[in-house]
Amino acid sequence: MDNASESGAPSLAAGVASAVRGGWRSAKTVYYADSPSWRVLKSGALVFLGCFLWAGSNVLHSYVDWAVLDYTMAYGALVLVYGPIHHAVVIPLALRWRRSDGLRQRVGRRLPTAMLAVFLAAVLVVGTFAAGAMTVDFGTAIGGSEGATAAQPELACATEAGGETVACEVTNAERVDRVVVRTGGERLLEVTDPPYEFTVEASAVDTTMDREQFRVRLYDDRGTLVRQYTRRLSTVGMN
Known part of the structure; x- marks a missing residue:
């Protein structure tokens, strides 16, 4: 019984690790997919996500005083604008530069990560100093009857x-x-x-x-x- 338990634990851990590695590889494949259809699909998904987070955070913000909503609102508003740009412009440009040499190759390898870091920093700044343009009062509109x-x-x-x-x-x-x-x-x-x-x-x-x-x-x-x-x-x- 003990031997079976001991042998089962490593196999379970190995299975979880393998699933995580497989999921990460799949995520990277989708992230760097550069065909026109993938660009449209990823951009559309980010626009939907941005609208959902921005509008949902505004609705909740009318009724609860949670500071985290400022950041989800900022993330939604910024990803709504920047998300399509990242996958329609930044990723294709980075892949093109990676196939060159010299400075462009080095920049191409780091460009997506650098832009994501800038994006997250912008989310923190805008969430901390919430812009009035992000705030819309949806409370009255959803009053119902x-x-x-x-x-x-x-x-x-x-x-x-x-x-x-x-x-x-x-x-x-x-x-x-x-x-x-x-x-x-x-x-x-x-x-x-x-x-x-x-x-x-x-x-x-x-x-x-x-x-x-x-x-x-x-x-x-x-x-x-x-x-x-x-x-x-x-x-x-x-x-």
């Missing part, structure tokens, strides 16, 4: 005094106990009593990735995040 939409708190904002201030009001606020307004990681103000109306000075709004924006978080009486909105000064309507 009129009754479900009416039950959700909504935020309405408009600029006043020639754009020097932004006046906001939370409607359908039955579930709301506290409103917190933040910009650039700092708290601007907090409203704890209805009606949940507040005014934000445009000069107090920080600029993130060249966009002036602030974030409004709605909490219930248990301190749970109910909704979260991001408003950019450039898109807030005028009164």
Whole structure:
């Protein structure tokens, strides 16, 4: 019995290692596949993945305050743009240069890895300093029926005094106990009593990735995040 167990363990480990090596070889084969059909297939898959991650992260971000969503949103937005470029331009160029000699050959061997490193660094930067262009409020659009939409708190904002201030009001606020307004990681103000109306000075709004924006978080009486909105000064309507 013991001998059978001892002989079975190495064979299981060897089988797992063989499967991992086979999967890695298959992944590399697909990654470097350079036919037109493979380029289209890989680019299309990355566009789908990017849209899914970007939109899904935006939807979740309206309801939960998870920092990781900034990075999945950034990854989705960037892979949506860069993914097709990587497989339609970078990989074919790297393979062509690898068949030459000298400096081009050395660059061709390292180009895909270097570009992926740059891409991941960009994801970290954009995720840390989330760009306003990535943030879209899908919450209202997915409300479903009129009754479900009416039950959700909504935020309405408009600029006043020639754009020097932004006046906001939370409607359908039955579930709301506290409103917190933040910009650039700092708290601007907090409203704890209805009606949940507040005014934000445009000069107090920080600029993130060249966009002036602030974030409004709605909490219930248990301190749970109910909704979260991001408003950019450039898109807030005028009164």
